[in-house]
Amino acid sequence: MKELLRYIIERVVSHPEEVHIEEEGQEGGFVQLRLRVHPEDMGIVIGRGGNIIRALRNVLRIKAIKENKRINLELIETEPVTAKPNPEDEA
Numbered sequence: 001m002k003e004l005l006r007y008i009i010e011r012v013v014s015h016p017e018e019v020h021i022e023e024e025g026q027e028g029g030f031v032q033l034r035l036r037v038h039p040e041d042m043g044i045v046i047g048r049g050g051n052i053i054r055a056l057r058n059v060l061r062i063k064a065i066k067e068n069k070r071i072n073l074e075l076i077e078t079e080p081v082t083a084k085p086n087p088e089d090e091a
Contacts, residue, residue: 001031001060013041029069036076
């Protein structure tokens, strides 16, 4: 399922090199996926009114049902990368 999610997400976002997916299998056929994307891509992945993330969860749920599993997709918010202030600039 991780590969399916990666395939879809990398084709939608502007920074595919910053797509990170953690997959954690647990007992009872439960799979936890944690998705991290570049901060600029968060809006794209969520979509207007949450439509895109909801559709992704539905696609993954269909695959999970076919494999007799349960799945949860969590979108992890990352902090935007900002330049550290240079102490020499303050003088």
